[in-house]
Amino acid sequence: MEQVQKKKSQFKIIRKENDDEGLIYLLDKLVICSRCHNKVNGHRILIKEEKIPVYRCRKHHKIRAKKEQFELEVIKCANQFFFEILNPTLSLFINECIQDEHNVFNRLTQQSQKKIQFIEERITKAMHRLIESGEIVNLPKQIQKDQKELEDLNRVNEEWEGKKFSAIEKLKLVEVYQKNQEQRIDKIIDEEMEDVLKQLLLCDIVDSIVLTEADAHVNFKHPHYQELGGHERIELG
Numbered sequence: 530m531e532q533v534q535k536k537k538s539q540f541k542i543i544r545k546e547n548d549d550e551g552l553i554y555l556l557d558k559l560v561i562c563s564r565c566h567n568k569v570n571g572h573r574i575l576i577k578e579e580k581i582p583v584y585r586c587r588k589h590h591k592i593r594a595k596k597e598q599f600e601l602e603v604i605k606c607a608n609q610f611f612f613e614i615l616n617p618t619l620s621l622f623i624n625e626c627i628q629d630e631h632n633v634f635n636r637l638t639q640q641s642q643k644k645i646q647f648i649e650e651r652i653t654k655a656m657h658r659l660i661e662s663g664e665i666v667n668l669p670k671q672i673q674k675d676q677k678e679l680e681d682l683n684r685v686n687e688e689w690e691g692k693k694f695s696a697i698e699k700l701k702l703v704e705v706y707q708k709n710q711e712q713r714i715d716k717i718i719d720e721e722m723e724d725v726l727k728q729l730l731l732c733d734i735v736d737s738i739v740l741t742e743a744d745a746h747v748n749f750k751h752p753h754y755q756e757l758g759g760h761e762r763i764e765l766g
């Protein structure tokens with residue numbers, strides 16, 4: 530559900546990326562200028578009295594690529610990357626990595642919960658002793674220390690619980706993703722697709738594209754396992 534919401538919000542943003550003549554720039558938000566590191570968005574420029582759609586840095590006019598050709602090249606690489614990440618052996622590997630991640634945090638939270646319980650019991654016992662002795666004006670140093678430690682432990686534990694939970698979520702997403710893509714493994718991004726869908730799929734796996742005068746460096750990421758990436762260089766004609 531969260532994923533659907535995310536896609537929807539992306540969709541809204543993407544709808545605004547059309548230029549005045551209704552053209553959608555598939556790589557908007559992804560392309561970065563190699564010189565100033567600013568985002569390079571698509572727009573039309575006049576070349577020999579013709580308005581040509583390009584990606585061009587607003588500051589560095591030599592950093593540019595013609596829209597159509599550039600997008601086709603990036604899509605070609607993207608399909609190759611999709612093909613690689615959907616390889617069954619790799620899928621297995623990713624699942625195992627996330628499973629390991631989950632196990633680590635599971636062990637950590639179990640340990641910290643035991644410790645939390647131990648300290649809580651120690652505080653309770655000490656408090657009982659204090660109440661019985663009738664001297665509860667000043668809390669002994671040990672109880673103060675324990676309370677501080679308890680606070681820290683609870684905070685860390687919460688963090689680990691979150692990581693454990695997100696590993697489970699990641700695992701679910703990866704499985705759904707793998708299942709969905711299995712049927713269309715030969716070519717994920719198809720020319721016939723709606724531009725908006727192409728754009729969503731590209732955003733799933735392209736982390737950034739660094740544009741120079743001569744070439745473009747496409748940095749890929751796995752949609753649900755960011756540690757796994759790839760790199761491809763495209764020469765600009």
Ligand SMILES: [Zn+2]
Pocket residue numbers: 562563564565566567586587588589592
């Ligand atoms: Zn620039």
